[in-house]
Amino acid sequence: MNPTPASPAPQSGTKATDAGADASPPLSHGLKQRHLSMIALGGVIGAGLFVGSGAGIAAAGPSIILAYALSGLLVMLVMRMLGEMSAANPASGSFSVHAERSIGPWAGFTVGWMFWTLLCVGIAAEAIGAAGIMVHWFPGTDSWMWVAVFMAIFCGTNLAAVSNFGEFEFWFAALKIAAISVFLILGVLAIVGALPGTDAPGGSNLTGEGGFMPNGSNGLVVGLLASVFAYGGLETVTIAAAESENPVKSVAGAVRTAMWRIALFYVGSMVVVVTVIPWNDKSVVKDGPYVAVLDHLDIPAAGNIMNVIVLIALLSAMNANIYGASRMSYSLVVRGEGPAVLGRVYGGVPRLTVLASSFFGFVAVLLSYWWPDTIFKWLLNMVGAAVLVVWAFIAVSQLVMRRRLQREAPEKLVVKMWLFPYLTYVALAATVAVLLLMLREDDTSTQLYFTIGLTAVLALIGYARQKAVAGRH
Template identity: 30%
Template sequence: MSEEQQGFARTLSHRHVAMIALGGTIGTGLFLGAGSSISKAGPAILLIYIVTGLFVFAMMRALGELLISDDSKPVFIDFMTQYLGKKAGFVLGWTYWIGWIVIAMTELTAIGTYMHFWFPNMATWPWELAFLIVLYLVNIIAVRAFGEAEFWFSMIKIIAILAMIATGLILALGQIKTPMGKTEFSTLWSHGLVANHGKTLLAAFQMAFFSFLGVEFVGVTAAETKDPLQTIPKAINSIVFRILVFYIGALSAIMIIQPWTNYQAGESPFVQVFSGIGVQSAAALINFVVLTAAASAINSAFFTTGRMLYSLAGPKSRFGQLDHNHIPRAAINLSTLIVGLSVVVNYFFPTDAFNLISSTASATFLVIYMALMVTHLVYKKKQKKGAIEKAKGFKLPFAPWSNYLTILFLALIFILMLLSSGTMFTTILAIVWLLMMTIVAFVKKI
């Protein structure tokens, strides 16, 4: 289907797409969850992030090759429909849609919690409603407005990370004494390299993977990107560099400034470090950063769920239509209304009721990522038979072995979730959802 037939406006620039891809790899998993990762793995968490990052990069290269083979598809799930069949596309498409819906509901609830930090005596639901309305308006005004919002959301996160890295380097190079002691590079390894004698290393792999959830989001922007044949490959190829600089750099700085044995799960290491060196407003600064990370996630969710519903509904449905701004407004409207249910729930039940469902969404993303690698395998087989054109020079290195290894890695994380007491129930819920959608696909004879 051509761009004219679809009616999408290619207004996202390389600057937008680069920051969208970057924003997809930086979230609360780093700012809030890094303390738990460090406590489970120690300095070995750096190697875990590198290994996990390489597999994520392989997945993104496979996604990039698919996108370049046909950059007119609205969402990357359309490739799964093409190569795995309509039933698989139906199940995976609705799974991806509901996954982003739940993530948005969870992040909207989190926004209320973050605002409670500054306004402890005020109810959280008005803040949630305000953010919901503002981000909805950003998504229906124009695609470029979404791109600009995501650019600045990502910029705030980058500044916070670079500040952490710069602080660590300055203190270590000058061997400056702080209330936490003398800062030296050797602090990184002088207290041991592995936490808990390696007993919790596998759990750290699971947590590292969750930090990368949403990295595939750049695959939803391809049909609305200027020069996608150049922009998408550049954004994907820079992922490894971003992982090394932002994750490895920030975590190294954290463990250099303060011994890794001091960090506790459930506490932001960013807050601990900045507070420890005398930045009294550290908690407020990091609260602002995670607030923007949550807003970024909701912004991305509205964009994704709108395009997903547009693709799933088809051109005969009102949800499969674009407005005069080339935006699937009806699809975004419905997705926003569903996400808005979290505001209603939090009005009557002012507690975070979505953590359980959020974990379920995380398990479904593992299935989506594995399906993406299988889709790429089928694509390559058809390419060999001459049924489709080659992907214009952008390929997944070492395929098909890189496919098999990535699928195995993702499957192991899924099994770890299934065997872990903390995530067993939510993983079973994800399996039940997939089975239910499969039954629906067969009953509807899709």
């Protein structure tokens, strides 16, 4: 199939049109509403919730419920702001395009390439995690072999029509949602004493073993940070919405779906875990909170069941990250913020950016093998707080764009941020507060410093490009 060459992209420093700076050459609109609905509902639920939440529970105790609720409220505000902008101007570059239009080309460059770096490192981390499960199941096999298999499968999936990505994510998300739903049902039955063979715990696990906040405010802060990063990735649904059959309608529906999912799946899961078993049960961290609860309820083969679910979650997130990275880099390229050669579209798919994003993901995997305690750890630290920087850019962008839309095109405000501008300021202040809280912990402070460094480097490059282009006109 012959490639569709990119039409001349707006140069860095030029104003994007309302039609979308990245609207040409055309991407396929092959994602159906059912794809978007399911991706929004469960597409980015990853191992961070299934396994990683154990560390947050160990630190915060029962107050992990409060931590997830508070960070969930912040995410709801961020998604509402992003939904407002994306419904008004659907674009495959999502918040990068919004930042360029509202703040300036340097901002779109900075947040776009930062998010791309975050996703590429995420591809590597998920591939390594999935390979570890396979090696556990098939002793004697090498991790690199499974990484190669997974990279080939999902790179190939993303090279094909976007509907293939949609189908994979639809079924992956459906399986994850089914698993969490069964978990929540079993948990509620156990809590009320309706599950055969179990005694109703009542509120003893919420108030015993040191009380609701056994480790005080410090524990709550650690739990809050863990919960914030568990929510990362929700932004990808607005990228995918640009390739749906009806982008405006899809964005509005996806934002609403994401909101109630936060309340039910994330906060609900934490309520079940810390109510059914003591928060300081060693298996919560060792085996993961979901496995710990299922074992406590004497569910047969709980460990193997959850390993399957975690594997699905890892592969789903890996698939979504390849997709998100390829679309974000494609958007940057056709806006003049990256190598122009990558801006070709084949059959409605930006295959060169898929290959480039997969390549850098695979390079990150190799780095993890060669220097696991140095270079790969450095990469992970560098993007550790990237999602918070993205949220801050989203908030500032929405402050500017909302006022512009009210003046120039109020009919485009089909999704509106609540109590504007007050809740936007609340979201921005909360994001900054979480960044400052990261300074209280050694691990998270290191991540913050590295992320600040990456942000500064990208911002300087973006600003220099913007000035250079402006000087030529």
